[in-house]
Amino acid sequence: MEVLEQPAELLRDFARGDLGAFETLFREYQGEVFRWIVRIVRDPGIAEDLTIETFWRIHKAHARFDPDRSFGAWARRIATNAALDYLKTHRPEAELAEEPPGPASPDAAVQRDIRERTRKAFARLPPKLRVAAVLALVEERPYKEIAEALGISIAAVKLRLFRALRILRKELRKQGVEP
Amino acid sequence: MTEQEEARIRELLKQSLRPAQAELSRDLSPQMLARLQARAVTVPWFDWVLLGALAICLCLVPSAIPVLLYNL
Numbered sequence: 001m002e003v004l005e006q007p008a009e010l011l012r013d014f015a016r017g018d019l020g021a022f023e024t025l026f027r028e029y030q031g032e033v034f035r036w037i038v039r040i041v042r043d044p045g046i047a048e049d050l051t052i053e054t055f056w057r058i059h060k061a062h063a064r065f066d067p068d069r070s071f072g073a074w075a076r077r078i079a080t081n082a083a084l085d086y087l088k089t090h091r092p093e094a095e096l097a098e099e100p101p102g103p104a105s106p107d108a109a110v111q112r113d114i115r116e117r118t119r120k121a122f123a124r125l126p127p128k129l130r131v132a133a134v135l136a137l138v139e140e141r142p143y144k145e146i147a148e149a150l151g152i153s154i155a156a157v158k159l160r161l162f163r164a165l166r167i168l169r170k171e172l173r174k175q176g177v178e179p
Numbered sequence: 180m181t182e183q184e185e186a187r188i189r190e191l192l193k194q195s196l197r198p199a200q201a202e203l204s205r206d207l208s209p210q211m212l213a214r215l216q217a218r219a220v221t222v223p224w225f226d227w228v229l230l231g232a233l234a235i236c237l238c239l240v241p242s243a244i245p246v247l248l249y250n251l
Contacts, residue, residue, distance in 0.1 A: 019215075026211055034203040044201040051203075052210050059215065111194075118195040137189050138196045166180060168188050179187040 011067035022062065025071060026055050032072065033079045036149075039139045040083040040131055050086055054079040073148050080131065080149040087127035114177055121171035125164055132160035133168075 013021035033054050038047035057078050058065075065074060125133060132150065135141045136157065147154045169179050237244055 023208070027206075027208065030207050030211075031203045034207075035199075035201070038199045038201045042196070042199055044204075047201070048203070048207060048210075051207055052214055055211055056214055114191065115195040118191045122192065122196065133192070134196065137192050139198050162180075165185055165188055168192075169180060169184055172188070172191070177191070179184045179191065 008067060011065070011071055014062055014071075015065045015067050017062050022059055025058075029072065029075055030055070033075055036076055036079050037083050039141075040080065040134060041086060042134075046086065050079070050082050054082045057082060076145075076149045077151055084127055084131060087130065117175040117177050118172065121168055121175055121177075124171050125167055129160050129164040129167065132157055133164040136161055 010021050010024060014025055030051055034047050034051045037050045037054070038044055041047055041050065054075065058075060061078070065071070122130065122133070128150075132146060135146045135149070136143065143154045143157050147157045150157065152160075172179050237247070
C-alpha cells in the first residue's frame with residue numbers, strides 16, 4: 001500500500017472499536033484497497049462493491065487487529081480474501097473483457113484472436129492460481145507482497161505460479177495457441 | 180516446461196491482460212455508512228431465541244403475563 005502508515009494512537013483506537021478511527025482509516029485506505037482489488041477482479045464496478053465488503057470485514061475484525069503491525073498489509077490480506085471469495089462464486093467467462101476494435105489487417109486479427117484465446121485459458125485457472133498469476137505476471141507485484149496478501153509463504157507463491165503456468169500451457173495448446 | 184515456453188506465456192498474458200489502471204472515481208463513505216447502519220439495526224440471533232423462549236413460557240404459564248407486565 002502506498003498510503004503512509006497511520007499514527008499508533010489511531011490504530012489502537014480502531015482496534016478498541018472506535019468508529020471514528022475506523023472512518024478515518026476508511027477514508028485513507030479506500031483508494032488503495034480499491035486499486036488492489038481491481039488488479040485481481042479486473043472490473044471497477046465489482047471492485048467498488050468488494051471494497052465495501054472488505055471494510056465491513058475489517059470493521060467486524062477490529063479486535064483481532066494488532067496495532068503494532070501494518071494496517072495496509074492487513075487490509076490487503078482481507079481484500080484479497082474478499083476478492084478470492086468473489087472469484088470462487090462467479091463464472092470466469094463473465095470476467096473476460098471485451099477487446100476494443102482495432103485495425104482490420106489480417107495480422108492484427110490473428111493477434112486479437114490469440115489474446116482472446118489467452119484470456120479464455122487464463123479464465124479457466126482455479127481462482128487461487130489466477131490471483132497469484134495476475135498479481136505476479138500481469139501486475140508484476142513483488143512475491144513478498146503477494147505472499148503477505150495471500151497469507152502464504154514466498155515458496156508457496158512460486159509453486160502456485162508454476163502450477164498456473166503449467167495449466168496455462170495445456171489450455172493454450174487446447175485453444176490452438178503454441179506457447 | 181522450458182524457459183522459452185514460460186517466457187512466451189508471460190508475454191501472452193501481459194498482452195492479453197494489461198495492468199489495471201483504474202482509480203476510485205468517487206468516495207465510498209456513504210455506502211460504507213449505509214452498510215454499517217443496516218447491520219447495526221439487525222437483531223442478533225440470540226435475542227430471537229430469548230424472545231421465542233419467553234413466548235413459549237407465556238403460552239405454557241399464562242398466569243405469568245400480569246407478573247411480567249408488572250415488572251416491565
